[in-house]
Amino acid sequence: MPEKPRRTPAQALWDAVRKTPEKAPTPGSMVRDLFGETRRGTPNTRAAAAQLGVSARTVQRWIKQGMPKKSEAADGLAQQHRTWLGSVAGRRARLSTRRESRLRNKGTQMVFYGTVRISSDQRKRGTTVTVGPERMGLILDASLAGDDTTALSQLEGAFGDAFGGSVQLPEIDQLDTFG
Incomplete structure (x- = not known):
């Protein structure tokens, strides 16, 4: 069985902030995300077709029957969506306003398991850390702006506050939030 690809620390942080499990995108959701909706609320197949160089009927077929395995246009749509x-x-579209508001106003508790370096000691640890609303706001601002480096440094700062010193998180195996 092939090994699952490891998530980067930035991906683990973003997944923990979102808290909603990521589902595999459907052709309809990809078209809706990239090209919007028509007045009737259906995916804008005409705009997608014009961008991808296929007919609107082909895009409609993808939405109804699924994407073909070997198609440059379908691969292009999937790549654009990624x-x-x-x-x-x-990122902004995938984080609900209710969740964002809750994190900014109340903060959260993060459950961490992974490699932590505190001073010269580096080992696997599991711990729960309370991240206050101010620090969580900074993490959210950086994550939503696409600045993963700053978001991770803010997360390390939150862990440093909890441990009373400087902390580095070189490897995150699991990161979850409560609330």
């Missing part, structure tokens, strides 16, 4: 997911607009 790029969009990591963009500022994609």
Whole structure:
């Protein structure tokens, strides 16, 4: 069985902030995310078709029957969607306003398991750390702006506050939030 690809610390942080499990995107959701909706609320297949160089009927077929395995246009749509997911607009769309408001106003508790370096001691640890609303706001601002380096440094700062010193998180195996 092939090994699952390891998530980067930035991906683990973003998943913990979102808290909602990421589902595999459907062709309809990809078209809706990238090209918007028509007045009737359906995915804008006409705009998608014009961008991808196929007919609107082909895009409609993808939405109804699924994407073909070997198609340059379908691969292009999937690639554009992966790029969009990591963009500022994609991150903003995937974080609910209710969740964001809750994190900014009340903070959260983060459950961490992974490698932690405190001073010269580096080992696997599991711990729960309370992240206050001010620090959580800074983490959210950086994550939503696509600045993963700053978001991770703010997370390390929150752990440093809890441990009373400087902390580095070179490897995150699991990161979850309460609330």
